[in-house]
Amino acid sequence: MEAEADPQLDPDTDDLPLRANTKHILVRHYVLDLTVHFDRRVISGSVVLFLQPTGAEDGGGGSEEQGGGHLAGDDSVEASRTYQETASSHSWESSRDGDFTLVLDCCDLAVLKVEEVDITSVLLALPGSPVQTDGVTRSTLSTLSHSLMSMPSRQWREQHRLYSQCSRAPNLQGGGQLRFYTDHWSLQVRKSGVVSAQDFPRVLRICYETRPTGNSMRWTKDQDHRSCLYTAGSPINNRALFPCQEPPVAMSTWQAAVRAPAECVVLMSGEEPAVPREDNNTSFLIWTYYVTMPMPASTLVLAVGHWHLVPVASPFPLDTATTGPADIDKAQTGCSVWTESAFGKGSSDVQTPALQTASGGPTTRSEFAFCQSTREDEAPALTDYSDSLEYGISCSHGDYPCRFTEQRARSQREIPHRVFAPACLLQKAQIVLNLLPQCLAAAHSVLGVHPFSRLDVLIVPAGFSSLGMASPHIVFLSQSVLAVSDGESQTDASLCGSRLCHEIAHSWFGLAIGARDWTEEWISEGFATFLEDVIWAQAQQLSVQEAAEQSDLKALLRWRRLSDELDNSQEQLQILRPNLDSTGEVSESGSSTVKHALNPDKTFMQVHYLKGYFLLRFLASQVGEQHFLDFFRVFVNKSHGQLILSQDFLKMLLFTFPDIERKGLTLGAIYADWLDCPGIPTWLRDRSAVWLQARLVEEVKAEVVKWILPSHSHQGKGRKRKRTEPKVNHKELSPDQMVMLLELLLEEATMSHATMHRLQKKYSLHKQDAEIRHRWYELVVKHRFSQAYKDVENFLIHDQAMGVYLYGELMVQEDARQQALARHCLSLVREDMDPSSRRVVEEMVL
Incomplete structure (x- = not known):
């Protein structure tokens, strides 16, 4: 500011x-x-x-x-005059x-x-x-x-x-x-x-x-x-x-x-x-x-609407007093009958089926699965903070009823939670309700006490401009994170689960701990992106190796996204601390301005998410991932209920791990390399080459070859007779591997429609999660695969949180049919689009 x-x-x-x-x-x-x-x-x-x-x-x-008199009103005409906007x-x-x-x-x-x-x-x-x-x-x-x-x-x-x-x-x-x-x-x-x-x-x-x-x-x-x-x-x-x-x-x-x-x-x-x-x-x-x-x-x-409470899927009979209408009047309104007894008169002391958690066995810190440091040198010496790590919490904020000091809250792995959705999405929204217990428990195992006593999740209308938004006690989720089909396979759960973990992480970073200067968005978004992977790996109960491999694959995908964004954006929007040494300063009255906050291009940029995430990965590589995560808990215990600047986190980190500063990693060096300049730090460029050689990526590269060779063999061939395609054994890929596969295929200049058809059929791409479908539809647009244009239309209508730049792809091809499709889709959703999205799309299309 x-x-x-x-x-x-x-x-x-x-x-x-x-x-x-x-x-x-x-x-x-x-x-x-x-x-x-x-x-x-x-x-x-x-x-x-x-x-x-x-x-x-x-x-x-x-x-x-001074006068000691009684209050007197402003009885003159001028004094009592109100000044309207005119x-x-x-x-x-x-x-x-x-x-x-x-x-x-x-x-x-x-x-x-x-x-x-x-x-x-x-x-x-x-x-x-x-x-x-x-x-x-x-x-x-x-x-x-x-x-x-x-x-x-x-x-x-x-x-x-x-x-x-x-x-x-x-x-x-x-x-x-x-x-x-x-x-x-x-x-x-x-x-x-x-x-x-x-x-x-x-x-x-x-x-x-x-x-x-x-x-x-x-x-x-x-x-x-x-x-x-x-x-x-x-x-x-x-x-x-x-x-x-x-x-x-x-x-x-x-x-x-x-x-x-x-x-x-x-x-x-x-x-x-x-x-x-x-x-x-x-x-x-x-x-x-x-x-x-x-x-x-x-x-x-x-949020005000005709929302319905997603019922708890349970082998036990549902309690209609809390999960469904009890009479015809309430059935017509679509509002469950919620009574005082149903929710309890305390904050959450009385739990009913609508709010109950499904606690499993306890999860110990030793079970936490996240990639360990890939550095082979000895872990640096660190300040002893074991006393504060477990229950020795001394709050530094003002006086309010703080959960961090409550014994009951410390042991509460899952907070009471509910999910709301429009009637037509109740079945698909069930996956959110099913994932919440494991995601909440995983977040607790990583970060400790849940800062807030309960959580509602609402599936918002299609015009919502992002995949999610966290606020105290409530999270908005885009319908794009829900499964396309009614099943609940790993593919269905991946995008939804990781996004839930991202929004849950905001309870600590973004809400319980906020940025004192709004230009330092990375304190909220970079931390949530980093913790999203940690919490989701824990929720999936991955082994240490599985978590490390998944983390590196996600890092490579984010690196590619960040590189593309930095190549196509203004340098001034790439700086995580745009006010430099003036960060946090305000005028004598307290007023200020937030740099670039109204820039329409900034709305869709992810540099604060991604560059902030990579800064945290860099710091973790210097001290060891588990030490770094333990430090997170200490920092949360110390800083919850307060506003911070980047320097507050970094100074405490350098104090806790003095060896890294002695090796040359100073506050000034972090500012210079990561926070105060545009572009990509050297460490990140070097590290991306390592991620590119990871096992999961090598598997994807092998699959790319299987798709490219048949496609090239089709180029220039006639259609006089039907050819028998050779049988190819394709490896099953994870959702993140699917995204990587499609991104690598997008780098190919040409691809035959026959190969496109086989690709769609093999992976049922129109039924995959929104991240995968987005890359697939980019491929469809690039190669003018008209058989999938109807799917592109559905994506632009129902996945508005992700479809903005697909409009640009449709227009830049200068194909009359594709441009007509873009204009048609805009005409269908224009009235209900987010204003920022509409403005950007209209500039592309009109």
């Missing part, structure tokens, strides 16, 4: 402004009260902000104390008169009013209230709000109850309405006569509506063609869902009540599954969620 944000930043430029003045004042808690209107494609309601000035060491103090920036600035301005990140919201909330009616009546007074002063409100926000974590339930009550309190009599102004990127709020953050109101209610065009949410149709809504992981995050503080340092808790049509299910980031209740005899139900772990506002997600 750059230190200064231009207040007049063009919304069409490359960088994303973070406007919130977090160095002056912070939001500590949000209370959202929202209603979903599918007919208008908007969400209406309010958000109540509980604010705390930075540097305030107590709840009182402020300029009004007001000019000049008129807003000229009316400042030295007043303090609260700046929130906001985009595409219709703000109706901003008011100060009078919390005295709630908090003064409490036994032991820190203030006993008949009058309401600024000091009273400050002290009461500070007392509420400072309640110890053991009282979190009472604290959230009071937050909820305060959010419904009336506005302050005589001076509750505050002045506000919205521009493209922010909401700015002032109270007349208040010149400092210390004196600014501590509890605000903002009434607003979202806009149908807001990019934080996708209003679309699910696979059953029914209306749904979900937060899309947009570059602008949640600022088009609610006014918030976007900078990651603005860690906060939240609670929400969401009203939605009774036939819908509402899923959200939350520590307990919601139990819907009726909304005063309306056709809506109210769903409530909360979190007690402070998180950046960008991590909150919401």
